[in-house]
Amino acid sequence: MHNLLTRISIIAALAVAGPAFAQDTTAPQTDAGQTDATQTEAPAPADPGLAMGETVTDGPQPGQTYVREVSGDWSLECLKVEEGEEPCQIFQTMTDGEGNQVANMRIFKLPAGGQAEAGALVAVPLETLLTAQLTITVDGAQPKRYPFSVCDRQGCYARIGLTTEDIASYKRGASATVTLVPFVAPDERVEVTLSLSGFTAGYDMVTVPTE
Structure with missing residues (x-):
């Protein structure tokens, strides 16, 4: 393998230096005027299949999402425009409890004037019993139940509306409990914790969509 790599390196070097190497070793001796004319008339050698590279731009490109900031246990995700x-x-x-991902929640603001101040998309595994719906309880208060609206190959989703009172409870709270029911075990409940640490600062950075 070492000899093969060495041979490839030598061949690559000769491919680049070939025209100049041949000219230096085979060109006959001539007077200065003839040499200048020959060099002027000779076309530039073509690049022997070399990649010239391209400029790499750091950071997200338009149309890509990226995490701009982290606020406590929440991340601010933005779309580059x-x-x-x-x-x-x-x-x-x-x-x-074992560190396995069970669900995720994304919260976005809505235009003013509606019943909901914000919307949320909660994603859960495909093996969830959809008829049992999704329950969210903030700091032991009265729980709220939400239906699932759609599933795809990656999971099932509940699209929920959050009122001004809901957002206020999230800002005051320490954590919420998200409860779902497994399809294979309808008598069981799976509860995961939604931390509210950093929610207030994170939510304040969320943009309001424009018309």
Whole structure:
């Protein structure tokens, strides 16, 4: 393998230096005027299949999402745009006691004037019993139940609305409990913790969509 790599390196070097090497070793001796004319008339050698490379731009490109900031247990996720304000939302991944990802929640603001101040998308595994719905309890208060709206190959989703009172309870709270029911064990409940640490600062950075 070492000899093969050495041979490849030598061949590559000769491919680049070949025209100049041949000219230096085979060109007959001539007077200065003839040499200048020959060098002027000779076309530049073509690049022997070399890749010239391209400029690499650091950071996200337009149309890509990226995490701009982290606030406690919440991350601010934004969409890179060419101009104007970037749309941003906050999200958190919830895990079980063994560190396995069970669900995630994304919260985004809605235009003013509606019943809901914000919306949220909660994603859960495909093996969830959809008819049991999704329950969220903030700091032991009265729980709220939400239906699932759609599933794809990656999971099932509940699209929920959050009122001003809901957002206020999230800001005051320490944590919420998200409860779902496994399809294979309808008598059981899976509870995961949604931390509210950093929620207030993170939510304040979420952008409001424009018309």
